[in-house]
Amino acid sequence: MKLLFSRFIAILILVFPGLLAMKGFVMMKDDLFNYLAMHGDRTATPSFAWLHFAGGLVLFAAGMSFLGGWILTRDRKRNYVGPRFKEKRKAGQPPSEPAS
Numbered sequence: 001m002k003l004l005f006s007r008f009i010a011i012l013i014l015v016f017p018g019l020l021a022m023k024g025f026v027m028m029k030d031d032l033f034n035y036l037a038m039h040g041d042r043t044a045t046p047s048f049a050w051l052h053f054a055g056g057l058v059l060f061a062a063g064m065s066f067l068g069g070w071i072l073t074r075d076r077k078r079n080y081v082g083p084r085f086k087e088k089r090k091a092g093q094p095p096s097e098p099a100s
Contacts, residue, residue: 014070021063027056 038046
């Protein structure tokens with residue numbers, strides 16, 4: 001039961017940033033669509049909602065950064081990454097033995 005509960009919490013930790021990123025993307029998409037749609041209306045003066053767009057950009061960047069960092073950390077632990085993304089060794093630390 002404890003394992004099931006801890007896995008549920010882990011899924012929630014990953015779903016929440018994904019939902020934030022999705023909400024940010026939708027906010028940016030809606031702002032662009034509304035701005036472009038205003039150009040077809042002769043009675044409206046087009047104005048872009050910069051603050052709303054910037055908020056969406058922040059949400060999108062925060063959510064995707066969290067998910068990307070989590071994936072990179074997981075792949076480093078499992079040794080799935082290329083040499084470019086491997087962790088740098090600290091000075092004075094002997095080289096580690098490659099795992100078979």
